[in-house]
Amino acid sequence: xxxxxxxxxxxxxxxxxxxxxxxxxxxxxxxxxxxxxxxxxxxxxxxxxxxxxxxxxxxxxxxxxxxxxxxxxxxxxxxxxxxxxxxxxxxxxxxxxxxxxxxxxxxxxxxxxxxxxxxxxxxxxxxxxxxxxxxxxxxxxxxxxxxxxxxxxxxxxxxxxxxxxxxxxxxxxxxxxxxxxxxxxxxxxxxxxxxxxxxxxxxxxxxxxxxxxxxxxxxxxxxxxxxxxxxxxxxxxxxxxxxxxxxxxxxxxxxxxxxxxxxxxxxxxxxxxxxxxxxxxxxxxxxxxxxxxxxxxxxxxxxxxxxxxxxxxxxxxxxxxxxxxxxxxxxxxxxxxxxxxxxxxxxxxxxxxxxxxxxxxxxxxxxxxxxxxxxxxxxxxxxxxxxxxxxxxxxxxxxxxxx
Ligand code: GDP
Ligand code: MN
Numbered sequence: 001x002x003x004x005x006x007x008x009x010x011x012x013x014x015x016x017x018x019x020x021x022x023x024x025x026x027x028x029x030x031x032x033x034x035x036x037x038x039x040x041x042x043x044x045x046x047x048x049x050x051x052x053x054x055x056x057x058x059x060x061x062x063x064x065x066x067x068x069x070x071x072x073x074x075x076x077x078x079x080x081x082x083x084x085x086x087x088x089x090x091x092x093x094x095x096x097x098x099x100x101x102x103x104x105x106x107x108x109x110x111x112x113x114x115x116x117x118x119x120x121x122x123x124x125x126x127x128x129x130x131x132x133x134x135x136x137x138x139x140x141x142x143x144x145x146x147x148x149x150x151x152x153x154x155x156x157x158x159x160x161x162x163x164x165x166x167x168x169x170x171x172x173x174x175x176x177x178x179x180x181x182x183x184x185x186x187x188x189x190x191x192x193x194x195x196x197x198x199x200x201x202x203x204x205x206x207x208x209x210x211x212x213x214x215x216x217x218x219x220x221x222x223x224x225x226x227x228x229x230x231x232x233x234x235x236x237x238x239x240x241x242x243x244x245x246x247x248x249x250x251x252x253x254x255x256x257x258x259x260x261x262x263x264x265x266x267x268x269x270x271x272x273x274x275x276x277x278x279x280x281x282x283x284x285x286x287x288x289x290x291x292x293x294x295x296x297x298x299x300x301x302x303x304x305x306x307x308x309x310x311x312x313x314x315x316x317x318x319x320x321x322x323x324x325x326x327x328x329x330x331x332x333x334x335x336x337x338x339x340x341x342x343x344x345x346x347x348x349x350x351x352x353x354x355x356x357x358x359x360x361x362x363x364x365x366x367x368x369x370x371x372x373x374x375x376x377x378x379x380x381x382x383x384x385x386x387x388x389x390x391x392x393x394x395x396x397x398x399x400x401x402x403x
Contacts (some may be wrong), residue, residue, distance in 0.1 A: 015203035022110030031084035046112035061094030117221025209237030227334035273298025276321035315351035336368030345374035
């Protein structure tokens, strides 16, 4: 689960990580109030207005309706509501949102932290993630902060510092010092960075996060180290014990079909293709998507109905797939291991009858216990459903259905 930047920063702050201070607002008037409060608490007289969406690249992104960027500077109090109005309610398109963009419902009004001083402010990159291959956490850092880190990783892999942390031992003080040293820091900035990395790691572990990305981490002109941006991905499987964080879920940021599927206990991911599929088991679902591609189609979704598929889950699956207007055919691929094929076949027929007229052809491939019996039920149902037992047969039927 992802959370917004303002929520992520509050989380970091609660662990002692220094952040660029800010207050969230959902109207231009609210943004002005926020700026006044910030002025009182931090003394800042310049403000950064930042669109709150679950996607990065906001600084370079553009709001369709107004041409405003997703992150803008306001150099006076009066300018804050004007700049906020250019972002709020608009559709922000960034390299991470896709062409359709994302509607902005909230802005974060933050203090300007790039003020001039003894030295130039400098941007760094810092992330913590799970390295599944090594079974450990990894801190990644770079002096090339603020920019597209994928590009840095590709063109200058030597500029990415990596420090692996054994989760059983935790972050050792020497490791935080090593990263700060490799970033070329010294004096107070070095000490600040060590503190920053240490509290950031505590926040990562304490919140059961799967990914933290702070880009940029800023060294201010007076050698403070703070988080200007914060992208936090939480481990969904740990949300049961992170009740406060689970509350931060913003359904408006998620695909509505995925939200609905979640309510029915279905594991659904929306894709852009024309063949809907419903499968029991994630591995078989992946193989089925490959098969759809081989037959000349494109999968419209990933859908794992789980081991105990029955008429109710099949019906919920149908309803979700059918809401996608791109779907030209539906392929149901079920392996009858725990669940018997005749039961699935009856479930399909029942669900079909409940929903009524399904406008696209359905191919049901059943294999395993009572597969023949299942195929017979499908074929004798009199519905616009065809059965298949082999994968090859199913692929050919899908091909015929979409061409
Ligand atoms: P992203 O584009 O979605 O990654 O959003 P960021 O939070 O990283 O902000 C984008 C850019 O805005 C940063 O890289 C900075 O260059 C700029 N920015 C952020 N905060 C400030 C600030 O306090 N003052 C100034 N002048 N620029 C800022
Ligand atoms: Mn950023």
